[in-house]
Amino acid sequence: MEVPAQWRALPSPCHVQAPPALRAPAKAAPRNHLSFLGVAVLGASRLTRSKTSLQVRRRPLPVVKEKEVIATKRLPLWQLSDEMYMQRQLAPDPMQSWTEVRRAQARMKEQVMAQQYKDFRRIEREIGGYRLPPTYHISELRAGMWLEGRVSQTHDRGVMVDVGAYTEQGEWTDGFLHMGQIKDDGGYVAQDKVMDFVHIGERVRVRVVECIPTTGILRLSMRTEEEDLPELFLGKPRPYSWHDIEKGMKVTGIIRRVWDKWALVDIGADRLARIHAREHPREKNEYGFYNWDRIHKFAWTAFPRGAQMTFWVEKAKDGLVNLCANKPPSTKLSDKVAANRRTGAGIEPGLERGGERLTRQQLRDREKSEAEKADWTPYIAHVDEWLEEASEPDGITDSWVARTEREIFAEFNEENGTSEEQAEEIELASSMPEEDFDDSDDFAEDEFAEDDFDDDSDFIADDAPFSLANPEDDAWELKDSPDQERSEGLLY
Structure with a gap:
């Protein structure tokens, strides 16, 4: 129906x-x-x-078709996301999963950003114009040479300048002009304000600061030589270059420039180092630890210009040297820890080759099955054997001296055939010297002394090696008068 x-x-x-x-x-x-x-x-x-x-x-899910993204420099990401949202609503696909949709969105975003970066670089090349003809081989450039160049593209910390240099492979090599080497007065330029001083395609006159042909490093500057670091440092030639600086090295520096949060320090290298206001010198407490309370909020209160101080290299990476005014922990220990992590030293070894990995429940089941397969022949001990075992001293708590002494006397009795009386005398002599208890009564005079061993045994109180002596016999008593009976001294 x-x-x-x-x-x-x-x-x-x-x-x-x-x-x-x-x-x-x-x-x-x-x-x-x-x-x-x-x-x-x-x-x-x-x-x-x-x-x-x-x-x-089953809820139908959207489909994001792969497509080539071109000319997206004017297409914001929010507009693209709206387009994908509309496509998800209008053209759903029940066989598509949400995971694939999100992955497609991520791929689309990567394509858009990559295309925007390519378009931006292409626009830079169009604005910058054609490259300069190859004029200088990179090995011909020397520090101090003045060159005519043209700004080719932007950089995170400055701009790249085309000076007509080329390499052995015939490729162009642009020099790097740092944002701190643009202004003549030595002031730094903010990253978002670089285009206010130089623009793409502008003709500039730069000076070679450093050139390393093997690595292709070419650093440029728009300042004169007088504005650079002096040749002498503390009256001596500069001790090391940038390549000699290592993490944790102790250096002596002079504060050259100070801003609100940072200060530039001359440490005797071919470039200035920097230190943050939070790394100002701190005092140690009575236990030898630093007081990590932040005292200075700004760098101009912590690092006066022209002061000579002792610093430690905190980080030397990407052409920047960061300093700290307090001695950091030993770098050797951190190097050991890093090496142990790389090599696996100090880590418990895992399973051997061919080893079987079992869970706890599997191990319990295996032990249970093995115990069930084992022979079960219980031994029921006699009550006398159990009492003998219980009366013997524990082998773990008993000292090795007592065990050795017991073994020696056992061998002596077996060889010489000593009687029980001799064995008792030997044991009594080994436990305490005779002169310690010969001159003292074994028990005090009390009403219970006679009943202590009233069990029809032949053991008497005189045979007990450890007994309470009579305090009257052990005490010292000064008697000026001759001995007299206790009854004579009574007053009643």
């Missing part, structure tokens, strides 16, 4: 109907049952309602 239309689930206009083969066959319900908005309300069985009105379908 054909299912009435009012009992079918109404499809959403933004969804795609599932194929007829995948659609569950719906059973008809009696015609006299009420329905409201296509849903059976009364009289329909639970099975019929679950197959007709309460259908659970």
